[in-house]
């Protein structure tokens with residue numbers, strides 16, 4: 001059969017919130033995307049930061065092919081710590097259950113311990129608990145935008161050190177030798193990333209520190225760094241910046257790791273939850289002070305009570321650091 005692409009071919013976008021998250025329909029991910037679908041999907045990812053798909057009964061190979069439309073896939077290097085797919089070693093198996101408690105239930109960007117953290121990931125849930133196990137995403141551009149001006153001025157251009165410490169701890173616990181750990185450290189030395197990242201495609205500024213991997217803001221007093229990071233980590237927690245996805249069989253999430261953080265709710269005991277994650281290689285994060293500040297599209301300048309809450313958090317930080 002020959003499919004003739006017409007001007008009418010187009011995806012349907014149903015936003016979950018004004019700035020972050022959209023469900024995409026009118027597309028079959030079992031077949032390669034047309035150029036037009038790829039362009040539309042790419043734009044939708046930039047616009048909505050995370051895309052969700054339902055009713056996509058696709059194979060692992062089709063998932064890989066879908067992800068490859070957006071760049072080269074990266075391999076997860078800590079193969080002693082995670083299971084990877086037997087046939088597609090670039091896929092990480094995200095598996096939790098009664099004997100394997102969740103670990104993705106902290107707000108985080110993925111793999112910021114890499115010099116080039118991933119552009120994004122395509123996660124297909126293969127074993128979905130009847131209830132629970134939702135994933136939340138937070139718009140870190142909106143979170144940046146909601147900060148008081150003096151805090152923005154303090155963090156624009158600041159740089160933070162990231163480290164895979166959590167993995168180092170698990171490796172030690174599992175009896176890895178110093179030489180093995182040193183070999184990981186040599187391959188993945190601590191990167192310094194901008195605290196505020198300019199998105200390489202949209203130009204938006206977003207908060208690019210996370211509680212899982214960021215260790216300190218470099219060049220400032222350690223106590224100040226800790227307080228400032230705490231203040232910044234808290235910003236992902238405001239519901240006004242978030243969307244929440246409820247999984248069902250044959251669902252896929254595709255997030256822009258440069259623009260959002262995510263959190264997998266670990267509330268489905270004693271059920272199992274399993275997914276397969278393909279990650280697209282990213283680039284070196286940077287901050288461009290000359291790029292004009294752009295708001296998230298659809299962003300409300302009126303966020304009600306959280307404006308006061310953020311002001312209180314910032315005031316507590318200022319009084320703690322003097």
Ligand code: OGA
Nearest residue numbers: 094104110134135264277
């Ligand atoms: C991940 C992750 C979220 C989820 O795979 O990086 O954080 O919902 N997963 O399992």
Ligand code: MN
Nearest residue numbers: 104109110262
């Ligand atoms: Mn993650």
